[in-house]
Amino acid sequence: MSFLDEITPLKExxxxxxETADTLAKLDDVRVQYxxxxxQFTGLLKQMGGLAKEERPAAGKxxxxxxxxxxxxxxxxxxxxxxxxxxxxxxxxxxxPGRRRPLGRQHPLTQVTEEIxxxxxxxxxxxxxxxxxxxxxYCFDALNTPADHPARDTQDTFFLDTAERPLLRTHTSSVQxxxxxxxxxxxxxxxxGRVYRRDTADATHNPTFHQIEGLYVDKNVTVGDLKGTVEFxxxxxxxxxxxxxxxxxxxxxxxPSLEIDFSSPxxxxxxxxxxxxxxxxxxxxxxxxxVGYDPEEWSGWAFGFxxxxxxxxxxxxxxxRLFYExxxxxxxxx
Ligand code: DAH
Numbered sequence: 001m002s003f004l005d006e007i008t009p010l011k012e013x014x015x016x017x018x019e020t021a022d023t024l025a026k027l028d029d030v031r032v033q034y035x036x037x038x039x040q041f042t043g044l045l046k047q048m049g050g051l052a053k054e055e056r057p058a059a060g061k062x063x064x065x066x067x068x069x070x071x072x073x074x075x076x077x078x079x080x081x082x083x084x085x086x087x088x089x090x091x092x093x094x095x096x097p098g099r100r101r102p103l104g105r106q107h108p109l110t111q112v113t114e115e116i117x118x119x120x121x122x123x124x125x126x127x128x129x130x131x132x133x134x135x136x137x138y139c140f141d142a143l144n145t146p147a148d149h150p151a152r153d154t155q156d157t158f159f160l161d162t163a164e165r166p167l168l169r170t171h172t173s174s175v176q177x178x179x180x181x182x183x184x185x186x187x188x189x190x191x192x193g194r195v196y197r198r199d200t201a202d203a204t205h206n207p208t209f210h211q212i213e214g215l216y217v218d219k220n221v222t223v224g225d226l227k228g229t230v231e232f233x234x235x236x237x238x239x240x241x242x243x244x245x246x247x248x249x250x251x252x253x254x255x256p257s258l259e260i261d262f263s264s265p266x267x268x269x270x271x272x273x274x275x276x277x278x279x280x281x282x283x284x285x286x287x288x289x290x291v292g293y294d295p296e297e298w299s300g301w302a303f304g305f306x307x308x309x310x311x312x313x314x315x316x317x318x319x320x321r322l323f324y325e326x327x328x329x330x331x332x333x334x
Contacts, residue, residue: 130175168196172213217300254281278305
């Protein structure tokens with residue numbers, strides 16, 4: 001077989017080997033075998049020394065053409081195999097959910113409110129709601145708060161300057177009256193909501209803040225029910241080590257009236273032993289009469305506490321204003 005006759009079969013064999021190599025490693029083996037320094041084509045070129053002088057140019061050209069063809073196929077094949085290697089090992093699942101962008105999260109006050117609501121729901125309380133713009137009747141009169149009571153002082157309450165003198169509710173207790181007026185007993189509600197007072201903002205005060213009101217009316221309701229309920233919710237919210245203390249107090253809509261102090265490792269961390277956290281008491285008979293309930297037949301208790309205060313204890317926050325500034329460096333921590 002002449003020199004030139006050897007080139008084509010060798011080239012065909014090389015091309016076939018390149019096509020069938022199915023990994024990059026195998027492809028490189030083929031390259032070494034045919035095109036490497038000690039490969040078949042190099043061997044062929046070495047044989048050129050034995051050719052007659054006039055045959056050499058044509059032979060050299062044919063070898064180089066064959067090598068160029070092999071190199072081209074090698075490059076194409078390498079590209080294909082590189083794509084295969086880069087492809088995901090598992091099949092794509094086109095039904096999988098898309099990547100989610102972070103949607104943000106709830107404000108810490110909302111988180112605490114929802115947790116309180118969840119605890120009360122477990123023991124059968126429903127959430128009620130009422131307007132923030134109120135009349136004196138719902139905010140004060142029907143709650144047995146007489147016109148000369150200091151709570152009605154314009155120093156404390158935002159009144160609107162119109163004939164009906166509507167006001168921004170100073171507490172969520174107004175919703176007690178609205179609910180009882182519309183619903184026959186028994187009643188078991190909580191009322192989370194925004195309230196307003198003419199305070200200047202400092203580390204512990206803000207002209208608007210949030211409260212949760214509770215009202216329970218049934219037959220033979222006792223202070224024991226009140227204590228048990230409040231203790232259950234606070235332990236759920238702030239831990240088992242929570243201690244509560246009930247102190248006599250005065251509210252016009254309850255008799256007896258109590259204030260609740262609260263103690264826990266979290267409070268001690270804030271440098272205090274007891275923190276006042278809520279007002280409560282047994283619903284005053286005059287309030288029942290104002291809404292048409294018979295105080296001889298029905299009894300009940302009510303409470304109101306500040307949501308900010310609880311959130312501050314819970315998260316160890318010392319300045320209430322942080323809740324309203326919408327600074328992401330603060331909000332991102334919850
Ligand atoms: N309304 C009171 C306040 O804003 C809190 C409160 C005290 C609510 C006693 C009640 C209650 O329902 O019985 O300080």
